[in-house]
Amino acid sequence: MSQEWNIRSRGHVCSICQKPLVDKTPVVSALKETGGGYERFDCHPECWKTAARDWEPFSLWDGVYLAPVKEEKKEPLKKEDAGELIRKLITLDDPAMKNVVYVLAVMLERSKILVERDAKDQSDGTIRRVYEDRKNGDTFVILDPRIRLENLAEVQAQVVALLSGTKTLGEVAKEEEADEAKTDEA
Numbered sequence: 557m558s559q560e561w562n563i564r565s566r567g568h569v570c571s572i573c574q575k576p577l578v579d580k581t582p583v584v585s586a587l588k589e590t591g592g593g594y595e596r597f598d599c600h601p602e603c604w605k606t607a608a609r610d611w612e613p614f615s616l617w618d619g620v621y622l623a624p625v626k627e628e629k630k631e632p633l634k635k636e637d638a639g640e641l642i643r644k645l646i647t648l649d650d651p652a653m654k655n656v657v658y659v660l661a662v663m664l665e666r667s668k669i670l671v672e673r674d675a676k677d678q679s680d681g682t683i684r685r686v687y688e689d690r691k692n693g694d695t696f697v698i699l700d701p702r703i704r705l706e707n708l709a710e711v712q713a714q715v716v717a718l719l720s721g722t723k724t725l726g727e728v729a730k731e732e733e734a735d736e737a738k739t740d741e742a
């Protein structure tokens with residue numbers, strides 16, 4: 557299940573011809589499923605169209621390449637930023653946090669920080685959604701666990717608590733594990 561949590565960064569050279577991608581020009585991005593996760597391709601549209609290929613992409617989308625910009629210095633001791641929090645959670649790779657990660661991704665999509673590029677139905681009823689960071693092009697493949705409506709408010713409250721710093725990641729993970737145990741019994 558670990559592949560759901562990988563972050564794949566956008567490349568800065570074309571995966572096919574290896575020449576640099578040009579700022580603010582179209583780019584074709586693709587995810588290829590590999591044994592342990594995904595390999596990401598970012599290519600000039602021409603290269604993607606013309607290069608021979610013996611595999612089918614798991615996901616494929618058109619985007620615009622944006623050259624990296626230097627981040628301005630951030631204020632120290634700022635409240636947890638939602639974009640940083642989701643990266644931290646994806647890196648932690650804790651299955652107990654899957655609901656929190658998904659709700660956070662939806663929040664970031666609503667605030668136009670992430671854009672959904674693709675969605676794949678899974679045989680168990682869950683959905684794997686491909687999100688891309690609008691600014692730096694990072695890709696996240698996030699599991700949509702199909703949260704039940706009656707549980708949604710609780711997960712949203714956990715996300716708010718994490719962002720405001722009233723709860724730690726460890727506390728929320730423990731709550732989620734307890735909830736999961738309850739669901740299993742029911």
Ligand SMILES: [Zn+2]
Nearest residue numbers: 570573600603
């Ligand atoms: Zn190229």
